[in-house]
Amino acid sequence: xxxxxxxxxxxxxxxxxxxxxxxxxxxxxxxxxxxxxxxxxxxxxxxxxxxxxxxxxxxxxxxxxxxxxxxxxxxxxxxxxxxxxxxxxxxxxxxxxxxxxxxxxxxxxxxxxxxxxxxxxxxxxxxxxxxxxxxxxxxxxxxxxxxxxxxxxxxxxxxxxxxxxxxxxxxxxxxxxxxxxxxxxxxxxxxxxxxxxxxxxxxxxxxxxxxxxxxxxxxxxxxxxxxxxxxxxxxxxxxxxxxxxxxxxxxxxxxxxxxxxxxxxxxxxxxxxxxxxxxxxxxxxxxxxxxxxxxxxxxxxxxxxxxxxxxxxxxxxxxxxxxxxxxxxxxxxxxxxxxxxxxxxxxxxxxxxxxxxxxxxxxxxxxxxxxxxxxxxxxxxxxxxxxxxxxxxxxxxxxxxxxxxxxxxxxxxxxxxxxxxxxxxxxxxxxxxxxxxxxx
Amino acid sequence: xxxxxxxxxxxxxxxxxxxxxxxxxxxxxxxxxxxxxxxxxxxxxxxxxxxxxxxxxxxxxxxxxxxxxxxxxxxxxxxxxxxxxxxxxxxxxxxxxxxxxxxxxxxxxx
Numbered sequence: 112x113x114x115x116x117x118x119x120x121x122x123x124x125x126x127x128x129x130x131x132x133x134x135x136x137x138x139x140x141x142x143x144x145x146x147x148x149x150x151x152x153x154x155x156x157x158x159x160x161x162x163x164x165x166x167x168x169x170x171x172x173x174x175x176x177x178x179x180x181x182x183x184x185x186x187x188x189x190x191x192x193x194x195x196x197x198x199x200x201x202x203x204x205x206x207x208x209x210x211x212x213x214x215x216x217x218x219x220x221x222x223x224x225x226x227x228x229x230x231x232x233x234x235x236x237x238x239x240x241x242x243x244x245x246x247x248x249x250x251x252x253x254x255x256x257x258x259x260x261x262x263x264x265x266x267x268x269x270x271x272x273x274x275x276x277x278x279x280x281x282x283x284x285x286x287x288x289x290x291x292x293x294x295x296x297x298x299x300x301x302x303x304x305x306x307x308x309x310x311x312x313x314x315x316x317x318x319x320x321x322x323x324x325x326x327x328x329x330x331x332x333x334x335x336x337x338x339x340x341x342x343x344x345x346x347x348x349x350x351x352x353x354x355x356x357x358x359x360x361x362x363x364x365x366x367x368x369x370x371x372x373x374x375x376x377x378x379x380x381x382x383x384x385x386x387x388x389x390x391x392x393x394x395x396x397x398x399x400x401x402x403x404x405x406x407x408x409x410x411x412x413x414x415x416x417x418x419x420x421x422x423x424x425x426x427x428x429x430x431x432x433x434x435x436x437x438x439x440x441x442x443x444x445x446x447x448x449x450x451x452x453x454x455x456x457x458x459x460x461x462x463x464x465x466x467x468x469x470x471x472x473x474x475x476x477x478x479x480x481x482x483x484x485x486x487x488x489x490x491x492x493x494x495x496x497x498x499x500x501x502x503x504x505x506x507x508x509x510x511x512x513x514x515x516x517x518x519x520x521x522x523x524x525x526x527x528x529x530x531x532x533x534x535x536x537x538x539x540x541x542x543x544x545x546x547x548x549x550x551x
Numbered sequence: 552x553x554x555x556x557x558x559x560x561x562x563x564x565x566x567x568x569x570x571x572x573x574x575x576x577x578x579x580x581x582x583x584x585x586x587x588x589x590x591x592x593x594x595x596x597x598x599x600x601x602x603x604x605x606x607x608x609x610x611x612x613x614x615x616x617x618x619x620x621x622x623x624x625x626x627x628x629x630x631x632x633x634x635x636x637x638x639x640x641x642x643x644x645x646x647x648x649x650x651x652x653x654x655x656x657x658x659x660x661x
Contacts, residue, residue: 115612116610116611116612119610119611119612120610123610138602140626141579141602141627141628142599142602144578144579144580144625144626144627144628145578145579145580145598145602145627147625148578148580148581148621148625148627149580149598151623151625152580152584170598171598171599172597172598172599172600173599174599176599177599177600177602177603180602180603181602181603181606183603184603184606184607184610185606185610
């Protein structure tokens with residue numbers, strides 16, 4: 112009511128500003144008509160016309176004041192006052208161009224500085240996930256239909272989804288991995304790394320600050336020994352040396368060429384754990400990562416403009432059902448596309464919210480942790496860089512690849528199987544399968 | 552007017568205008584006449600002061616106005632209660648009654 116009233120008053124004032132004369136005339140006419148009516152009544156009571164008019168004017172009160180008050184109510188008022196002030200100000204400025212110039216300059220600098228400061232604050236503080244058009248980013252998970260459990264994905268499934276769907280502009284993959292930096296500077300250091308598909312950064316829409324990103328050929332096994340540094344690592348270990356690009360560093364005994372440095376503040380999802388090094392994901396043909404039972408990589412895709420999540424999901428389903436028919440390991444497995452932008456608890460992955468412990472993934476779990484659920488932070492598989500290539504060490508890598516306790520701490524029913532090293536279908540493959548549990 | 556008239560309490564003009572108009576459309580002078588008549592000549596509204604008050608309640612949407620012609624053929628602006636005005640009249644009379652009752656009780660008690 113009061114909002115309505117306010118609006119009505121404002122409209123009246125605007126009208127008044129536009130039609131000031133009309134309103135004054137209307138008020139004047141009404142007051143005049145009042146006096147006429149009063150005069151008429153006085154005459155009817157027997158007064159002579161002149162006296163009748165005089166009496167009417169007298170009992171009316173001070174007409175000028177009434178007129179002012181009436182106009183104040185019906186329009187003008189503060190809006191007209193502001194308008195007059197503005198015009199007065201404009202005249203003043205025109206008369207003093209020097210003062211006007213200084214005032215204008217002050218305003219320009221003031222507004223400019225404020226905008227600049229806000230831009231920085233906005234970029235640094237208010238935007239934790241600075242990926243462009245993040246609403247098109249989608250997390251893709253592998254699901255087990257019978258239990259509703261949610262897994263990371265197997266490399267072969269990733270490749271199938273990447274190559275056989277059209278909904279995504281790009282579908283990237285990554286997984287966390289510790290890396291040992293040796294030789295550069297005084298001390299060896301264990302660093303948080305991630306192995307990523309060459310297209311991941313373009314999927315996310317992030318370009319390196321220095322050097323180049325990853326290229327498709329970096330994924331070819333044998334040409335894969337390149338690395339991107341985080342801005343922080345570059346500053347701490349390499350003194351922000353711009354000539355680092357092209358130099359070689361030693362990661363766990365393997366020499367890697369530094370091809371680029373990522374920008375400062377590059378959030379790698381929740382930055383939990385903060386990634387310091389990125390290397391391309393490339394695998395020898397007999398690598399355990401090529402196994403269909405080894406559910407290890409996290410997938411994030413960018414939808415093509417205008418493509419809905421539902422359409423992407425339909426394509427993911429189609430590919431999943433093809434894989435199911437083709438491969439024993441894929442029996443009972445599906446895929447769930449979850450928008451990255453969803454808030455915690457809001458969304459449940461389609462298909463994933465069903466039976467079996469109700470382990471629906473919160474979409475935000477997909478975003479914040481990106482398959483790195485809070486419960487499993489710090490429980491990254493301990494497979495060592497390069498270890499998988501040496502037969503003597505593969506066993507160790509495989510043992511390490513069994514889902515760590517925390518990862519499997521999902522629905523109670525799954526825990527035993529996961530601890531026993533059984534995959535989603537219960538049959539262990541050539542290498543022990545990984546069964547990361549859904550975020551709780 | 553005569554010495555026997557009562558001062559109009561602040562804030563009661565709206566109520567009186569709405570009450571006067573509850574019997575049918577009136578022009579400004581007619582409202583003055585009606586109030587005078589209904590109060591038995593006891594209430595004198597300063598005639599000019601009627602208009603700012605009238606415009607105010609028009610802006611609040613309680614009355615609406617239209618130019619017309621009187622029985623004697625004179626041009627005048629006629630006012631009518633709106634539905635919101637009728638509702639407002641009930642509200643104001645209610646609170647007025649309570650005020651009168653409260654004051655009466657206080658006066659009886661002492």
